[in-house]
Amino acid sequence: MRELSRKVTGIAASATIEISNLARQMERSGIPVISLSIGEPDFDTPQHIKDACIAALDAGETHYAPSNGIPELLNAVSDKVNRENHFSCSPDQVMVTCGAKDAIYDAMEAVINPGDEVIILDPAWVSYEPCVQVAGGKPVHHPLSDKTFQVDDSILDRITPRTKMVVINSPSNPSGAVLDRASMRLLADMCSDYDLFALSDEIYEKLIYGYEHISPASIGDMAERTITVNGFSKAYAMTGWRLGYAIAPLPILRQMSKIQQHSISHPTTFAMYGGVAAITGDQSCVEMMKGEFRRRRDYLVEELKISGFEVAPADGAFYAYVRVEGDDMVIARRWLDKAHVAVTPGSAFHSPGWERISYATSMDNLREAILRIRRCR
Ligand code: PMP
Ligand code: GLU
Numbered sequence: 001m002r003e004l005s006r007k008v009t010g011i012a013a014s015a016t017i018e019i020s021n022l023a024r025q026m027e028r029s030g031i032p033v034i035s036l037s038i039g040e041p042d043f044d045t046p047q048h049i050k051d052a053c054i055a056a057l058d059a060g061e062t063h064y065a066p067s068n069g070i071p072e073l074l075n076a077v078s079d080k081v082n083r084e085n086h087f088s089c090s091p092d093q094v095m096v097t098c099g100a101k102d103a104i105y106d107a108m109e110a111v112i113n114p115g116d117e118v119i120i121l122d123p124a125w126v127s128y129e130p131c132v133q134v135a136g137g138k139p140v141h142h143p144l145s146d147k148t149f150q151v152d153d154s155i156l157d158r159i160t161p162r163t164k165m166v167v168i169n170s171p172s173n174p175s176g177a178v179l180d181r182a183s184m185r186l187l188a189d190m191c192s193d194y195d196l197f198a199l200s201d202e203i204y205e206k207l208i209y210g211y212e213h214i215s216p217a218s219i220g221d222m223a224e225r226t227i228t229v230n231g232f233s234k235a236y237a238m239t240g241w242r243l244g245y246a247i248a249p250l251p252i253l254r255q256m257s258k259i260q261q262h263s264i265s266h267p268t269t270f271a272m273y274g275g276v277a278a279i280t281g282d283q284s285c286v287e288m289m290k291g292e293f294r295r296r297r298d299y300l301v302e303e304l305k306i307s308g309f310e311v312a313p314a315d316g317a318f319y320a321y322v323r324v325e326g327d328d329m330v331i332a333r334r335w336l337d338k339a340h341v342a343v344t345p346g347s348a349f350h351s352p353g354w355e356r357i358s359y360a361t362s363m364d365n366l367r368e369a370i371l372r373i374r375r376c377r
Helices: 015-028 047-058 071-085 099-111 128-134 153-158 181-193 250-262 269-280 284-306 328-339 363-376
Strands: 094-097 117-122 138-143 163-169 197-201 226-231 244-247 319-323 354-358
Touching (some): 015 328, 071 094, 071 244, 071 269, 094 099, 099 197, 099 226, 117 153, 128 138, 138 153, 153 181, 163 181, 181 197, 244 250, 284 319, 284 363
Parallel strands (some): 117 138, 163 197, 197 226
Antiparallel strands (some): 094 244, 319 354
């Protein structure tokens, strides 16, 4: 066979997806694995959202739609952003995508030229680096303090004449840290001083326990240089719907739209009606799920600390990021093989020496997982 694309053969597969596939395989072969590896709410999608999608199907919404998304959803996102995120967003600055992941991919393709450098704050979610690489860019990793997980002046050492963009993800997957106003201000000043773009992944914005969510685009001139990415997977338990969105200044959004037109056209038409119901409907479902995640977080973090583990802030998202002694890959493998508990090693997030434990699972599973991990240490 002739050589395949080097830019694709050169990137890693998604560790989060590979490990959860492996856990599923083990389960299918009869091994009682507790999978704490993938970040996926264990709740069902709220009924009113499913009903809106079913009604759309029944009403014949089974055809092509406008490529950026149905107007009802563009309006709903724009209203939500103006109301909750404190920056100005018109419906034509919104593009609905197949999940936040698709929005991130489109954003990188639209902004990056070969050799452009993109600063990624570590620990970082698994898909930022490959998206930068596929777009021809060069990922530049900047490790955050492993105590506070906030940004300080040392990030300025990463700037070169080729720096084009910084990726911001608060609340963070995998650390659960929420960036404070000082960190956001520093990032905003840096973007302004060096004329950088920012990609802000806010997929966990609704899952914050006692802190405020700050959208970078609400600070200084950041709305002119920020692509804000969000979606329905985490807040509304809609992972399988593959629905997300991007908000960007018009010149950037126009380029992103072209990629969408030439690749997926748009997300599934009737699914978008579910998205409208999610944003405009009763939000008590989000509060209920958040309350449950918080209860699990409190339990898990406490038990991990009692077991002698150091745990990262865990102020948002649904991950406990736990420091381990030894090789995190070997330890994750041992927990999987011996304790039948699947977690994701920190190496997947460019921060060896940690394990990411997802608490988007039942309390019973968490109780059992803690017992098994303790026995296996
Ligand atoms: N960003 C982060 C930080 C995530 O954890 C995820 C989870 N898959 C995504 C983006 C992508 O979410 P979606 O399901 O909307 O593609
Ligand atoms: N974001 C989730 C995780 O980190 C889902 C898997 C993925 O898309 O990476 O586990």
